[in-house]
Structures are given as C-alpha cells and as structure tokens.
Amino acid sequence: MNSTSAITNSQSQSHTRNLANKLMATSAITSPAAPAATLPLAGRVAIVTGASRGIGRGIATHLSSLGASLVLGYASSSQQADALAAELPRAVAVKADVSDEAGVRSLFDAAESAFGGAAHILVACAGLGIGTYPSLANTSTADFDNVFAVNTRGAFLCLREAANRLRRGGGGRIVAVSSTLAATLLPGYAAYAASKAAVEAMVRVAAKELGSARVTVNCVAPGPVATELFFDGKSEEAVERFRAGHPMGRLGEVGDIAPAVGFLCTDAAEWVNGQVIRVNGGIA
Numbered sequence: 001m002n003s004t005s006a007i008t009n010s011q012s013q014s015h016t017r018n019l020a021n022k023l024m025a026t027s028a029i030t031s032p033a034a035p036a037a038t039l040p041l042a043g044r045v046a047i048v049t050g051a052s053r054g055i056g057r058g059i060a061t062h063l064s065s066l067g068a069s070l071v072l073g074y075a076s077s078s079q080q081a082d083a084l085a086a087e088l089p090r091a092v093a094v095k096a097d098v099s100d101e102a103g104v105r106s107l108f109d110a111a112e113s114a115f116g117g118a119a120h121i122l123v124a125c126a127g128l129g130i131g132t133y134p135s136l137a138n139t140s141t142a143d144f145d146n147v148f149a150v151n152t153r154g155a156f157l158c159l160r161e162a163a164n165r166l167r168r169g170g171g172g173r174i175v176a177v178s179s180t181l182a183a184t185l186l187p188g189y190a191a192y193a194a195s196k197a198a199v200e201a202m203v204r205v206a207a208k209e210l211g212s213a214r215v216t217v218n219c220v221a222p223g224p225v226a227t228e229l230f231f232d233g234k235s236e237e238a239v240e241r242f243r244a245g246h247p248m249g250r251l252g253e254v255g256d257i258a259p260a261v262g263f264l265c266t267d268a269a270e271w272v273n274g275q276v277i278r279v280n281g282g283i284a
Contacts, residue, residue: 039067040266044171045111045119046070049098049158050126052077054227055177057084058254059123062262064088068121071111073098075126090115098126098154107158108165121265122162124155124199125177131233133188144191151195159206159217172215173265176203180223180280196221200276207274216273218264223280225252247282256281 046063050056052074060070061084069090074081081093094110096103111119128150130143155176166172181189182196200219207217224230224242230251231239243251260279263269278284 040268041121041262042067044068044121044265045115045117046121046123046265047073047107047111047119047162048123048125049073049096049107049154050075050177052081052084052093054229055222055225055254055257056123056125058258059125059177059261060084060091061088062258063121063123063265064091066262066266068265069115071107071114071119073107073126098124098158099149101157104154104157104161108161118165118167119162120167120171121173121175122158122166123175123177123261123265124158126154127151127177127179127229129192129229129232133233135187136190139191147191147195148198151192152198155199156202159202163206163210163215166215168213168215170214171267172210172213173269174203174206174210174215174217175261175264176200176217176219177261178203178219178221178276180221180278180284182221183278183284203276204274211273214270216264216269218269218272218274219276220257220260220264221276221278221280222257223252223278223283225254225257227254245283250281252279252281 041063046068048056048060048063048070051060051072060072064070070088072081072085072091072093073096074093075095075097078095085091085093092110092114094107096107098104108119128147130147134143159174159176162174166174176199178199179196181193182200185193203217203219210217224246243249257279260277264272
C-alpha cells in the first residue's frame with residue numbers, strides 16, 4: 001500500500017469511528033427509534049456500494065425503511081453520502097473504492113465496528129459507464145479498463161469479501177446490480193454490457209458455492225432508469241427514443257428498482273437463488 005492509500009484509509013477509519021460514536025450516542029438518547037421487530041430486516045446490517053446517489057441511494061433508503069442498519073459505500077460524493085447517513089436512523093457513510101481490496105475490506109470493517117457484528121447483506125451497486133457510447137471499434141483501452149475496474153473487478157472484490165465475511169446460517173444475502181443491457185446488447189455499449197454479463201456469471205457461480213451456508217446470491221438487472229448515469233452524454237432526442245421505445249412509455253424510476261432488491265434481502269426470498277431478475281418494465 002502506498003502512503004496516499006494509507007492516509008486515505010486512515011482518514012476513512014477515523015471518519016467511520018466518529019460516525020459510529022455519534023450513532024451509538026443517538027441510539028442511547030432516542031431508543032424509541034430502534035427498529036420495530038415486525039420489520040423484515042430488523043436487526044440486520046446491510047452494506048450498499050454506490051449508495052450516495054441514483055439507484056444505490058434508493059436501495060439504501062428502502063432497506064432502511066425495512067429495518068436494516070446501513071453502511072453506505074461511496075467513491076467521491078461525500079456530501080451526499082453524509083447527508084443520507086444523517087437522514088437514516090442507523091447508518092454510517094464510508095468512502096471506499098470498490099476496485100481496491102483495502103477499500104472493500106473497510107466497508108465490512110465498518111459494519112462490524114459500527115453495529116457490533118458481521119454484516120448480513122451486501123448490495124453491490126457501484127457502477128460506471130462510458131458517456132460517449134462508442135462503438136466497439138472506437139472503444140479505447142482506457143475506457144474498457146475503467147469500466148471493468150469498477151463494474152467487474154469491483155463486483156468481484158465485493159462478492160469475494162461477502163462470501164468470506166457475511167453471516168452464515170440464514171439471512172445472508174448478496175445482490176449485485178447488473179443491467180438489462182447485458183441481454184439487449186445495444187450498439188455503443190460493448191464494454192459496459194460485457195462488464196455486467198461477467199457480474200451475472202459470477203453471481204450464478206457464487207449462488208451454488210454459498211447455498212449450503214444459506215447465503216443467497218442474486219442479480220437485479222434494471223432497464224433504462226432516470227438517473228445521472230443514464231442521462232450522462234445523452235441528447236434529449238436520445239432520451240426520448242428510449243422513452244418512446246419502452247413498452248410502458250416511460251423510463252424507469254429508482255423506486256421501481258429498490259423494492260425488488262429489498263425483497264431479495266428478506267427471508268421471503270430464501271428460495272430465490274442464482275437468479276438474474278430483469279426489473280425493466282418489459283423492455284427485454
């Protein structure tokens with residue numbers, strides 16, 4: 001580890017400890033805000049990567065509403081992540097690069113230090129696209145490497161850490177966010193679609209490896225969703241083509257995706273394992 005990484009990890013750990021202390025103090029003062037036992041994720045700890053905005057933020061908020069305590073992983077949007085952590089009753093924000101092994105470990109360390117035990121749930125939602133939408137012939141090696149570093153290597157590192165550190169014996173849940181583009185294979189998305197197809201393959205293998213530990217592993221694959229990542233680099237005409245070409249005549253919303261992830265994290269989804277659920281309104 002270089003000196004810059006050491007400083008970043010040290011600052012992140014200090015930030016996490018401060019937030020954890022604040023969280024414990026708040027819990028002691030506002031004990032009535034403890035999760036109701038009737039909520040499906042009461043007493044469970046979830047790690048969500050890419051949680052500061054877009055689909056990841058919506059998923060984190062939804063899991064909190066189901067009773068979960070949250071570790072909010074983010075790469076750069078510290079103000080948004082800290083604001084969300086302040087809004088939710090039991091949450092800490094942790095800066096972590098999912099393509100870095102130490103960064104991924106810090107998310108699981110934060111869950112254990114802030115909430116007193118191993119996490120139950122991982123939602124791997126951090127993702128990156130190529131805003132210029134190049135053809136395969138015009139995709140640069142740098143863009144390819146960047147997309148695979150976050151989307152594929154990042155998912156691999158998160159899944160591997162979860163496979164070793166999530167609670168076993170029941171309630172363990174891993175959900176990776178893929179994309180319907182892995183099925184529709186639209187021009188301009190060669191590297192992105194391939195990066196997500198690789199995630200789906202890893203999920204199916206991990207589901208078979210972890211089933212005996214009662215840890216389920218699934219994918220949710222959204223279609224076009226009205227988020228910053230979707231709008232990046234698209235003209236109004238391009239956005240309208242997506243909207244007009246959709247069977248339901250609209251783009252998806254974050255609120256369309258989060259409940260599907262929430263269901264997969266509950267005990268009701270115990271028998272759903274190794275699946276890719278395309279939450280896309282029928283586009284594929």
